[in-house]
Structures are given as structure tokens and as C-alpha cells.
Amino acid sequence: MARLTYPIPPPSEITPKEVHAQRRRFLKQAGGLLLTTAAPLLSAAPAWQADMIRAPQGPFSTDEPLTDPAMAAGYNNFFEFGTGKEDPKRHAHRLRTHPWSVAIGGEVGRPGRYTLEDILAPHGLEERIYRLRCVEGWSMVIPWVGFPLGDLLKRFEPTSRAKYVLFETLHDPDQMPGQRSRILDWPYQEGLRIDEAMHPLTLLAVGMYGDVMPNQNGAPLRLVVPWKYGFKSIKSIVRIHLQEEQPVSSWTARQPAEYGFYANVNPEVRHPRWRQATERRIGESGRRRTELFNGYGELVADLYAGMDLHRHF
């Protein structure tokens, strides 16, 4: 096996902690300023959007430097708006995120179609700074604004037969022109095992960088599962279905040999198109070593105790 060396950035290239803290402080102050000056204007927007700026820091956040927000909102995989990395930014303005509703059904005590406002009402929003690792070998650090998916699922009273959760993206080729080509079986579907869905790391996000979610990042409601490859974190969700059978993810349906159901970040499991041992952190030059479970192993490894991760990739 080849022995690898990894370029270690000189200390001068690493953002000093003080500067980083300064940036965070600046963002907070800017946020506060924005709130006081713009609050009257915001009154027309739903209350949860105004809450976002005030969202307190939640647990599990990393203190790594944040990815430039323009890059996080300008370099996306969202095939509903085209296959190029910059297509989503160009075309996502066609998506109408208001009004929005989500059908919650299957093995739950209170199935039904709920408006986004109903869904968000009882949940306090918080900020979580997570690493995002794409299966294509790049990564970002993004401050999401959202709440734990588990809190939402509990509200709708899952039955004992709820073993998995299926998620579905909006299907409307008028708003999502990429759906006119049959590159994937639309609508996009993803799934989690119930214990993964209930894990406190798993988020439903409605914003990032203290602001409303840009359409190209999956507005108005998206999943964030930071220890799995990014394609698991489905965007613009309109359906959440609890069920006994394991759902089939859209990418698994397309290429079962390449994309597994679990899709846990794992430098040891090979992918034919991209080498998973290393990744490029967007905004940095060179590559860094990829961590098992994207560095969240301490929190999530127990979910997979005794499982052969090479077989269940």
C-alpha cells in the first residue's frame, strides 16, 4: 500500500484563533446591528426568519474557520437546478419557498400535511457549525441554523414499526428545470435509519450563516447529517415518511455499486470516481486527510457497532 504524506500548512496560513474569534464577534455584532435597524422591516417576514439572527450556539459545533459564505452558496450539487456546480445558484431563484408544506406520514400517530410555520412553531432554532464532506472529495465548514430532526419526529409520535425515515424533495419541473432531464428518478429521495434520524447531531436546517437558507442550499427546509456524505442531506423537503422497510436513496437507485444506503464518510471505503482518503477543504489549497465519520466518530460510531462498514457502505 502506498504511504502518503500530507502537506501541512505553515502556521502563517492558518487563521489565528484571535482573528477567527474576532470574525465571530463581528458577525454577532453585525447581526445585532442588523436586528435593531432592520427589525421593523422584518416584521413582514415570518417570525422564524427573524429568530434566526438571534439563534444561540447549539452543541457539537466545530471551531474550525468557516467556509466563505459566497462559496458555500455558489458551489453546490442540486441536480434539480442543473448538474454544473454553479447551476443551482443561477437557476434556484425559480423555486418558490413560500407557502411551503410538508406531508408527514406513515408510521406516526399524527399524520398530515403541515405548513412550514406549523412545523417550526414549537422548535427553538440554534446555530450548529458542522463540517460537510461531499462524496466528490471536497468539504466545507458551515454554520447551519436549525433544530434536531429527532425533536420533530417525536412530536408526530412514531409507532414501534417506524424503523426508517424516508425524505422526499419537491417535484416540480417548472420550478426545478433540472427535473426535465431523466438523469435521476425524480423526486429525489433519501433515507435514514430511525436511530440515525433521532441522533442529536442530525438537523433540520432552515438557514445558514445566520440568514435564511439560500434556495440553492435547499430552502426552505433541508436535512443535515454531518457524518454522512453530503448527498444524504436532502434539500427542499416536502415529505417525511416513517416506515418499516429500508428506503432506497436516489443515488443508490442510480448506481447501487457506488452509493450505499449508509454513505457514512469513510476514507477506507473506495469509490470508483473519487479517492476518499483525502479531501479538499473549499477555500484551502492542497488536500487534507478525511476522517472516519467525518470526524464525528465519538458521537456516532456506536450506531454502527458490529457492522461491517465495507459491506454496509
Add this chain to the structure above:
Amino acid sequence: MFIGAALPLVWLGGSWLAGTLGVIPEERLLHELGRWGLYLLLATLALGPAFRLTGWPGFPAVRRAMGLWAFTYLLLHVLVWMMMIQGGSWSFMVAEVQELRHLQTGLLAWVMLVPLVLTSVNRARDWLGRERWQRLHRLAYVSAAGGILHYWMVSRVIETELIVLGLIFGALVVFRLAEGWNFSSSGH
């Protein structure tokens, strides 16, 4: 021809300097160089049939230059991958090539073009003899097939462009085979 072949390169260079190649400019540069290299390689292969169909001597006259342009784009494609995408690190490059089939395919398809470039001068053709030279230069078809295969392997989904390139290549091969058959049946 010179202007047509140089234009994408000028555009890429200008966009690179202007910073308009997007969030990760080297990735865009890599893809565009590979894409235009493949276009030019297929265009070079199409010059023969174009001449046979029209009889215009302008087509074969630019064949060598166009082939060299194709190679230049693909050389830059390889260099951008080595120096920018892999950061010039040999251990990274070796590990990637060892693991990924699409890199092996692409590299092989590119290496095949090297002997064609080296024997592109008239002296080399005289030295090899016309028949041997022609047989050697049929490698360009294998290389183009490898290039399309490489493109297919790096694609996450099958896009129209890939299908069109495949069809063009298929048509070129069919033309070539039919022509060969005609020649042999006419006792050439």
C-alpha cells in the same frame, strides 16, 4: 484554423486572469481543457472523411496542426491535474492513479498521443515509411476512444454531450471501416 483552435485557450487564459472561472477556477480549467482537447482530437479525425466527401485540400492541410493543438490542450489538462488539482505532490498523484480507473484510462489515452507527436515531422514519416507511419497514427482512434471512455467514467450522470461525442466517434469509425473495406474490395 489557428484562430479557431487557439480561441478556447485564449478565452480560458483571459477568464483565469479575470477570475471569472467560478468558485474553484482550477477545476473549471481542468474540465474545459479536457473537453476542448477531446473536441479537437475528434475534429482532427474528422478531417480525413471531410476530405473524402468534399475533395477540398484544405482539410488534410491542417491535420497535423490540429492534431498538435489537440495534444497541447490535453497536455495542459494533464499538467493542471498534476500541479493544481494534486498540488504537484507525487505521492498524491501516484496514489490517485493507482486507485482510480478513470485516471488510468485517461493517462493511457494521453500517453498514446506522445509517439504521434514525436513522429509528426516529415523526417519521421520518411524514416518510418508511409505505411508504418499510417498504422502508428491509427492510435489516434484508440486514444480518442480512451478519451471518451475517460469522460464517461468521470461523469456522475450520462449527459447529452457525452452521447453526442460517442455518436460522432462511432460515425468516424464506421466511415473508416467502410472506407477500408471499399479499398480492399477494389483491390487497392
